[in-house]
Amino acid sequence: MRALFEEVDLKVLHRLMDTNFWGTVYCSKYALPHLLKSKGSLVGISSIAGYKGLPGRTGYTASKAAMQGLLDVIRMENLKKGLHVLVACPGFTASNIRNVALSKDGTSQGETPLDEGKLMTAEQVATKIADAIEKRKRTLILTTQGRLTVLINKFIPSLMDKVVYNHMAKEPDSPFK
Numbered sequence: 001m002r003a004l005f006e007e008v009d010l011k012v013l014h015r016l017m018d019t020n021f022w023g024t025v026y027c028s029k030y031a032l033p034h035l036l037k038s039k040g041s042l043v044g045i046s047s048i049a050g051y052k053g054l055p056g057r058t059g060y061t062a063s064k065a066a067m068q069g070l071l072d073v074i075r076m077e078n079l080k081k082g083l084h085v086l087v088a089c090p091g092f093t094a095s096n097i098r099n100v101a102l103s104k105d106g107t108s109q110g111e112t113p114l115d116e117g118k119l120m121t122a123e124q125v126a127t128k129i130a131d132a133i134e135k136r137k138r139t140l141i142l143t144t145q146g147r148l149t150v151l152i153n154k155f156i157p158s159l160m161d162k163v164v165y166n167h168m169a170k171e172p173d174s175p176f177k
Contacts, residue, residue, distance in 0.1 A: 003104030004175050005058040012106045013059040020063035021070070028074060032083075039082035041133045044071045046089050048146040052153045052160055055168050056175055059102075075138070084136045088129050091143035094119040 001008070001016050024044055035042055049057060050064035068087055075085035101109040125142065132140040141147045153160040169176035 001059045001102045002056055002109055003058070003102075004056060007104045007175075008058060009105050012102050012104065013062070015102065015106065016059035016063045017066070020060070021066040024067045024070060028070070032074075036078065036081055036083055039084075041084040041086060041136070042071070042074065043086045043088060043129065043133060044068070045129075046071075046087050048089050048091065048141070048143075048149050050087075050089065051150045052164060055165055057168075084133070086129075086132055086137055086140060088132065088140040089142065089146055090120065090125040090129070091141075091146050092119045093125050094121050 001012060003012070028042055028044075031042065034040070044067055046068050047060070047064045048054075049061040050068040053061040053065075071085050071087050075083070078085075103109050120142065128142055129140060141150060149160060149164070152163075165176065168174060
């Protein structure tokens with residue numbers, strides 16, 4: 001989703017929550033009995049937006065933060081049952097997701113503001129996630145920029161507000177110019 005909160009149709013936020021948050025809820029709920037029996041892994045594909053809000057991505061940020069909170073609770077509730085829970089934050093990945101991202105009225109954005117050729121491929125991301133599952137990692141943040149964002153935000157959140165805002169303002173067609 002790419003729109004300012006003050007301009008977004010609330011139906012767009014519902015669609016994002018239905019997909020990202022409620023999709024995770026339903027998949028987790030119905031997979032949980034099998035995962036507990038097999039001492040398997042529950043993996044959520046999240047985003048740095050779940051740690052640090054992205055201006056112009058209100059619904060996306062809210063859905064990823066909610067998803068991460070859900071997975072954290074599932075992890076804690078099952079600490080003594082052998083369940084592995086991984087929250088993976090791959091960073092920008094080459095895909096068509098930005099081309100079909102929603103605008104403020106729910107229509108397709110149509111163009112990506114990023115150079116897809118410079119991004120990690122889905123195959124690279126999948127390999128790193130599979131490795132993290134094998135090692136039963138708790139979290140996986142695949143980019144240096146993402147790791148720095150999370151770390152600095154813990155200690156100097158007001159600085160990260162400015163850094164993230166300025167970064168998002170540099171996107172083509174940014175609403176912050």
